[in-house]
Amino acid sequence: MKGDHTTALRHLAIMGALNSFADITSGRLGESLGISQQAASREILKLAEMRLVERQIGRKGQRLTITKAGQELLKREYLEYKLLFEPAGRLMIHGTVFSGLGEGKYYISQPRYKQQFTKKLMFTPYEGTLNIRVNSADMPLFETLTFSEGIKIDGFVSRGRTFGDVKCFLGMIQGMECAVIIPVRTHYTDVMEVIASAHLRSELSLNDGDLVEVVVPME
């Protein structure tokens, strides 16, 4: 796979480089990965360049440890697996606030949608959505939502216009109750739309570019 370095990183972690420096020769990493010593050496160099591992080079060998960034990478992948095999827990999706074109407001204000939101989400949404551009690292988590059930909001036709089926996921954003809304027939996107009972931007003092975390409990 293109640009995948987590496999090598995971093997280094298994070899003890997760929490402290470990003596790891390139030959040994190569054996563990099933590649040559030379390829393993280059891999280590690349990981160091990407600041995923830190190196200490001695006269006869090197010591390696996985950086904070590397640990984050591995933890995220672990979380993906955990959600697959132990579907109980919470998704923590990170992203940055940005301004949309105001379509969200138009959709939310549709009475047929609004009625269902109020009934099924147990709160009446403020007429507008908060647009969040999901961090690329969290895209697989966001995608699990795309492929999960959620709370179904039925589509309808109004004045010749079709409003499609939508699904919702209750969650929290910066400590406030909210819901992530996703069109059922959606294309691949990194835009997450969040609604709440209040105007999130003013309530949470959010501006474009602010980093936010949305927590969605999964069963």
Added chain:
Amino acid sequence: MKGDHTTALRHLAIMGALNSFADITSGRLGESLGISQQAASREILKLAEMRLVERQIGRKGQRLTITKAGQELLKREYLEYKLLFEPAGRLMIHGTVFSGLGEGKYYISQPRYKQQFTKKLMFTPYEGTLNIRVNSADMPLFETLTFSEGIKIDGFVSRGRTFGDVKCFLGMIQGMECAVIIPVRTHYTDVMEVIASAHLRSELSLNDGDLVEVVVPME
């Protein structure tokens, strides 16, 4: 990384192909993986060829599901992560019995080793080892042992010969208490040596080529 297909497989799992057929276009998989539609198509073909996914081709698209073998692969990788981040659980290492050269017996029968085994493992080992060739898929699990602490057995010098430090891991083999013994200064190997209070071969009716499972609890 060379020959790594678990990333694509994991993404397919997230998209719902883990437990049932899911409609997944090559374009969408490509978007999810950050590669082109063509590359994703090739990847799917390769996964199907490796019997990690099963395909159903329709007139306008395909349905995919992950096979038993694919699930095993993902579960194993999940287990590796789990051991990294939640170091409580058990390693289950699989392999096949084979005949060594009888060196095991020579080592175990050394009084200085034997005394320590009896004292630290709480059982007197039968004078011989069971050689197990670890399945390649379980090598990362076996490696976690190589890089773990274990019960330390001190080396010594006897009649001009050096007997190195050895570490042990208590476990179970087919329901019988045993210990995996690993030289501290070991080279990369897929040979796991197991000792127990009895002759495992006769006690468990094992022959060369038999598949066995060794369970090692980790804290």
Added chain:
DNA sequence: ATTACTATAGTGCGAGTAA
């Protein structure tokens, strides 16, 4: 022993495109 350079062989990518 190591790490890691250079040269070469091989694999995998995306673009274009057929079906």
Added chain:
DNA sequence: TTTACTCGCACTATAGTAA
């Protein structure tokens, strides 16, 4: 719309070897 072929190019592997 799909899937998936060929082709040209770039990336990545290993072998040989220096330090």
